Amino acid sequence: KDFHILYKSLRKIDWRVIEIIFKKMWDYKYVPSDLILKLSGIKESELNKILRRLSDDGLLDNRSQPYFGSSLTFLGMSLYSLRKLVTRNKLDMLGKKMGEGKESVVYNCYSEKYGECVIKFHKLGAHFRKIREKRDYGDLHLSVLTVRSAKKEYSALKRLFGIINVPEAFAWEGNAVMMELIDGKELFRVRLENPEDALDIILEDTKKMFRAGIIHGDLSQYNILVSDDLYIIDFPQHVDLDHENWPDILKKDIENVLSYFKKAYGIEKDINSVTKYIISE
Ligand code: ADP
Ligand code: MN
Incomplete structure (x- = not known):
């Protein structure tokens, strides 16, 4: 079923069940049905119906062994998050x-x-x-x-x-x-007029991130958006400088960028001197 239609089909009582599962997910891999029953105050037969329907719609992952319990799926989690943002205006x-x-x-x-x-x-x-x-x-x-x-x-x-x-x-x-919303395209989908300048900006941004204590961890032509300016996106895997592997992760980021500019525009830069530039004061 469509995301929008599912969202609209959910009633207050469904949201109550989903919220309880979300809140207790940190304590239980599968939140026990008994606990949901207690916290929600919903009648047992009604609750069982709701749990089954939410699972049929793909919002919950229910299991019956070794006890009855439920977890949110990606869809359930996403609808819950959307709901929270809507209620927070x-x-x-x-x-x-x-x-x-x-x-x-x-x-x-x-x-x-x-x-x-x-x-x-x-x-x-x-x-x-x-x-x-x-x-x-x-x-x-x-x-x-x-x-x-x-x-x-x-x-x-x-x-x-x-x-x-x-x-x-x-x-x-x-x-x-x-x-x-960045109104642009991923770097790999555009033909740059000034690739040298773009590469300089990306490396400078990498340096600025490094100074701010952040290494992207997945920097590439897929995670740079080009509009009037360049934008870097997609940070869930970033690491701080207390990460034991940060030099390797930084090197990989730089390598990705340099090899893309070499392949797409024939620009060559030495990885060691670029790395030195980025980590220097
Ligand atoms: P993933 O981990 O799935 O690659 P991304 O953050 O790279 O996640 O986002 C996936 C795609 O969604 C991007 O490649 C881009 O096309 C688009 N996108 C993500 N964030 C934005 C944004 N702020 N503005 C415009 N498009 C975006
Ligand atoms: Mn991405």
């Missing part, structure tokens, strides 16, 4: 889907406060699967990680706004980040 209308990647779904939206903007719903991409192998997230449901991912992106956008060109972040809720 941050967002007034959801528009069309602009794109769907491995790590997110991005929609146009409209806000009385901020005008036309975008909302990015974070998914669990390949990046988080890798983390999961390395670290033990114990009994956390993976959808909790989409909230961390959105929070991380929101905080990077806030920290970098005014330092380099990034979309202005307006709000964060659940797995969703609402931000300024």
